[in-house]
Amino acid sequence: MGNKPAFNWITLWASLLFIVILGFSRLSYGMFLPGIQREIGGSYGQLGILGTVNFIGYLIGTLCLSPLISRFPDRKHVINRMTCFLLGAAMIGSAFSYHSIQLGLWRFVIGWLSAFATVLVLSIAMDAVRPAERGVASGLIWLGGSAGILVTGLFAPFTIDPSRLEGWRYAWAAMGVFGIVAALGFEYVTKKRGVERMSSPTESNPRVQGRVNVYSLLFSPKKLLFLVGSYFFFGWGYIIYFTFLIPYLVSKGIPSLYAGFIWSGIGFAGLFNGWIGGKAIDRWPSGYTLASGLALGTVGVIGVTTDHIIITSIGAITIGLVSFITPPLMTTALLRRHVPHRAYAACLSIATAFFASGQIIGPIVGGVVVERYGLQSGVASGAIFMAISAALACVYGYKQRIPAAEIKNTTETIPVTNSD
Template sequence: MGTKSAFNRVTLWASLLFAVILGFSRLSYGMFLPGIKREIGGSYSLLGILGTVNFIGYLIGTLCLPPLVSRFPERKHVINRMTCLLLGLAMIGSAFSHHLAELGLWRFVIGLFSAFATVLVLSIALDVVRPAERGVASGLIWLGGSAGILMTGLFAPFIIDPSRLEGWRYAWMAMGVFGVIAAIGFELVTGDRVSAPMSSPKESETRDQERVNVYRLLLHPKKLLFLTGSYFFFGSGYIIYFTYLIPYLVSQGIPSLYAGLIWSGIGFAGLFNGWLGGKAIDRWPSGYTLATGLALGTIGVIGVTANHMIVTALGAVTIGLVSFITPPLMTTALLRRHVPHHAYTACLSLATAFFASGQIIGPIIGGVAVERHGLQSGVASSAIFMAIAALLAGVHGQRYRRPADQGVPVGD
């Protein structure tokens, strides 16, 4: 099957799946914390640790995927189909949690399945897109996460209003059902694609050697180490912000409707970010482009220290516009440029493992900041990680500032 433009049925359904993979299964947790705390109990720092459990599952999934795909290269579509369906079902199951341990187990399982789905959906969808339009396609897919946040925010009064004790349960069940529908839709538009043929032992041996070189490529300071490091610190920073922003707003007595509108503002701005970021990385495929978005996002996070709802809201919208979807989609696009096609899935999975590691560390550090200095300091601490991510992305841009550096050899 020939390649297609960035706007096609596959990227549309992939975007809908990312609303589930990113917006619902991962980031909606921060929106639900006040309701979960009222019904199940636990402190915000303890509930933040449950978020860390989710990312431990996510990390394990990203580490397990490369050998699994290498062992069954012709079964990539089957693995994706199963994990996307199981992700939706796990979200439905988590809505029936009555104890923190039970909820933690579901968060772990959801993290595990979402890791598989993140890499596989991106890999399968981008395979059908023309190389020159993959940045735009990545933006279209990642903006599904923004759409998921937007939809979650619109239901904030139903989810976090104290009078609706089980609102978060019904919302999670609805999100899980939507996930199952999106998984079926994605399978229908990709099911007619021919799976990769079984490789010979010689080809498998060559691919194994190339995979080792990809690991060296991502971790070598003269190659992509700074891009990988930027992705790691971004993971730490953004997840702190998204975990503790709503609890902070609720603690300030902001009505649930306004808190939801701020949350939706992030998602609405992210809809434009997905498209603009994709166009930008196609035109300026550089670490400087990534660093710009991260730097502006750092400024947006600092807005929470102003103790003014308007400034906090503007900061949140800034994050949604320039540094929520931008880092993942730009990292995805830059890796597409720097690594061989056959090694992309393993390479993206390894980079995502570093991203997941950052998301594990972030809530722990943020939780410590919350316990010692309050929710405002916890949210603001994400600016430190975002600034480091921006700096490392800038170093990557400096390293590959010449056109001749844009194609990176896999070997030494």
């Protein structure tokens, strides 16, 4: 088990990797969408489907990871090493896309690789941290995604301005180079600190892993079903907002610099979100804590319906502050608290698959709404699914009222079945 404080070299480099894994590889697409449309062509609905392709790759990656870890339990670091380097290379490759099919293939590969990297980097970093500080550590890592949003917003004058058609290409290439550097750093500190030797005997023994049925843990209404459901609908709702917010602002005639500032505002607020959310989930490890951030995020999304740029901006910052990084980091921390150590990687992988499924559905649904009712309605539709996510998190918080000792006993006595 880990014995390091929340803030250490491993979590620092993991956070730098999450700049690439979340902020660059996944969410920069929404920021660069106007520039991509001008050069490659297609409607926003059609280009939204390319966002869906990215998350299809993400879903397939999460589904592949669990059996892969079970088959090669001692190769987690090797798989992560290869994944992170390839992710940076794929980001560079995507910068050379000249038609939608080519870009779609790169987005699929990037999604597939980022799914592996998300779970493995978190799992490796969390293994090194003291159990009591894992919420804060998770927040420090996830805030890398906020930093990625902040940086991509600063690129706005070079990526979405009509006078710079190929700006998004240079930005993606630079992001890929940064990803390779971050992968080198993470590899160095984990080897130097001996993390590869920190796995426990139970974690490296597939027979022991087989004693825990992860599906009984995740899909039982008395245990984690409503938490997984909340994660699914959060993925659905937030990705609609992040995919179509910048196109909506551009369509309103907002200058690219100001649109970039709004996007960066989400990322800047998210830097505090990671710290606040990590502290909150360590002190109040409850579904109610998760639901509060989701509810405020729902209100933030609704801000676009006012047709007022200031209210829309305040809503965006609210989302960045309480409901962008908070749901993933809190879900990660809650799973870590309520899932046996030997089953954590598999449970996180499956929960992430449901999150990815929501992100696949989101751009499709959002694109349909955009085509029929316009960009404003498309962005605002994300609030519906954020609200459902908040409601399910409340139900999970209610279910948590079962005494912790009773939960522990039930998880230890789950019947032996296939855990893959």
